[in-house]
Amino acid sequence: MEQVVPAAAAHGVTLDASVCVSEVERGRPAPDMLLECVSRLGLRPERWVVFDDTPVGIEAAVMPGRGVSLCGNTCVRDTAETAALSDAYRAGTHERAVEVFAKVGAGGTLTSVAALELEDPR
16 A cells, blocks of 8 residues: 555545555455445445455455445456457456356446446445
8 A cells, every 4th residue: 555545646546545454354355454444434334335346355345244246347458458349348358257256246247337326325
């Protein structure tokens, strides 16, 4: 986080809370990091929805019995690379992500978080 937070800030992104694995007893797939982050944010854990694009992240969110959604995207690519992909390739990527994440307990999938309208859960 020593490098991530300043790099994010340089691009105008600020974090309301962050948790490093060194700050909790167990790392993912244990839910300790998520539970600590929820606590720091002052949120009610029963209202959380977790967006993650890794099986271990979904496992961490499912473990405490919470609702989970995910974005099965090509997040390792930049915008131009993603735009250059064919619709068929993008659809196939999402289909593969749905299969992988369903195996670890994901409650739903999204192709993009861009269209979501969420209310502040506090």
